[in-house]
Amino acid sequence: MKEIAEAAGVSISTVSLVLNGRDEGRVKAPLAALVREKADELGYTVNPLARSLRTCRTRILGFISEEVATTPYAGGIILGAQDAASTYGYMIITVSTDGRASEENEIATLKRYGVDGFFYSKMSNRIASVPASLGDYPVVMVDATDADNQIPSIEPDEFQIAYDATKRLIQADCKRIAYIGCSENMIAQDGRFAGYQAALQDSGFAYDPSLVCNVLNNGPALRAVDKLFDERNPDGFFCFNDARAWYVYECAARRGLTVGKDVSIVGVDNHRVFAETLEPQLTTVELPHYEMGYWAACKLISMIERKPVDSSSWPNTTAPMPPLDSPIPAKIHCALIEKGSVRS
Structure with missing residues (x-):
């Protein structure tokens, strides 16, 4: 720092203030810039170990x-x-x-x-x-x-995730909006389920528990969604995550339904494996x-x-x-x- 001070024509304390980021309001900006310039020319770098001591x-x-x-x-x-x-x-x-x-x-x-x-x-x-x-x-x-x-x-704002997704389905003129949720007890499930219900209520839709299907994964989940299609014939689906949206795509394909036309789907995650490989690509809420x-x-x-x-x-x-x-x-x-x- 003594070498930098001599090169810049300032005191060692001024160099210390600038190089430790404490120059604002204490050292004029042009002078601080000159100190940094001279430090770069002389190859000065901070020694983290010395500073920590x-x-x-x-x-x-x-x-x-x-x-x-x-x-x-x-x-x-x-x-x-x-x-x-x-x-x-x-x-x-x-x-x-x-x-x-x-x-x-x-x-x-x-x-x-x-x-x-x-x-x-x-x-x-x-x-x-x-x-x-x-x-x-x-x-x-x-x-x-x-x-x-x-x-x-x-x-993430779990409530708002579901509220925005459900409102998007309502804007798409969906009348029977299902929620494919998670049967595990977790913050995300509670928040998303509440957001789904609130969006329906705020838009004048009656909450129908028969349109809710909380599942885990694999065969049992696929069969539960399949049963929901048969019994309630939803035209919109908000899914707890992108993985659960896959079950809806599968069930729609088995019935000859076109996703994005006959049924609308919104997932959560923007998980590349699902959101970018499903066809048509999945509209989803990206987790931050x-x-x-x-x-x-x-x-x-x-x-x-x-x-x-x-x-x-x-x-x-x-x-x-x-x-x-x-x-x-x-x-x-x-x-x-x-x-x-x-x-x-």
């Missing part, structure tokens, strides 16, 4: 996940977190766990690396409790909700994996640094990210991706 911060974030790190279509969560961390000068160490014992071992390892804070992520938006071993660290939950609504968290990861990293960094991060550099995303001071849990309004499975 001085500041007692490593600028490392620990990402603890259950299934997320090993699930291809949810990898956007980690990508979003990495992009945000890099923007603000942090890096991420990601670990995947398969139970409480494994989780505690990974947490202990990350602590030995001196991480400044933790992401705690589950798959498919579940209610979860952060381990007590993280009690002394800043923590943000990703695609998960704290049982006591005390830990900052980010999740990237946005959740990006928002969570910004929130965690703001907690570590105890000040708001500059959101002016946030990327343009498919779904708009909520403010960092949103109520717990913060919710993202997901985007409906129009394709060909809903009649125009």
Whole structure:
């Protein structure tokens, strides 16, 4: 820094302010630009280890996940977190766990690396409790909700997902709109079922429980949807996810019905295996994996640094990210991706 100060004709303290990003309001912009230019010319780079010894911060974030790190279509969560961390000068160490014992071992390892804070992520938006071993660290939950609504968290707006999808089917003039749901007890199922009912009610449709079919997967699910076709003859389907939409495509084909003409279908996920290979392509609500990861990293960094991060550099995303001071849990309004499975 002494060499840079001499080259730029400034004090060492000015160089320190500029290179540590603390020059705003303290150093005139042209002078700060000159310092950065001279630093580049002299090949100056920050030594993270030296800085961590001085500041007692490593600028490392620990990402603890259950299934997320090993699930291809949810990898956007980690990508979003990495992009945000890099923007603000942090890096991420990601670990995947398969139970409480494994989780505690990974947490202990990350602590030995001196991480400044933790992401705690589950798959498919579940209610979860952060381990007590993280009690002394800043923590943000990703695609998960704290049982006591005390830990900052980010999740899709499950209610709005279903509301928007069902309203789209109503706009397509569907009269008998079925819900192909999930028989597992989870936040997404509860929120989407409630959104489906609310959209019907707000549009003057009577809720008909015989049009609801909650299933798991494989043969039993296909047979349940097949039975629904025979007994109720729906002309619109909102499906809990893209995988369940496949059963509707299959049953429609068996009856000689054309998807996008005779029946309309909306899924959730924008899962490439289903949303891009079904014909016609599936209209679906895209889950905001990237946005959740990006928002969570910004929130965690703001907690570590105890000040708001500059959101002016946030990327343009498919779904708009909520403010960092949103109520717990913060919710993202997901985007409906129009394709060909809903009649125009």
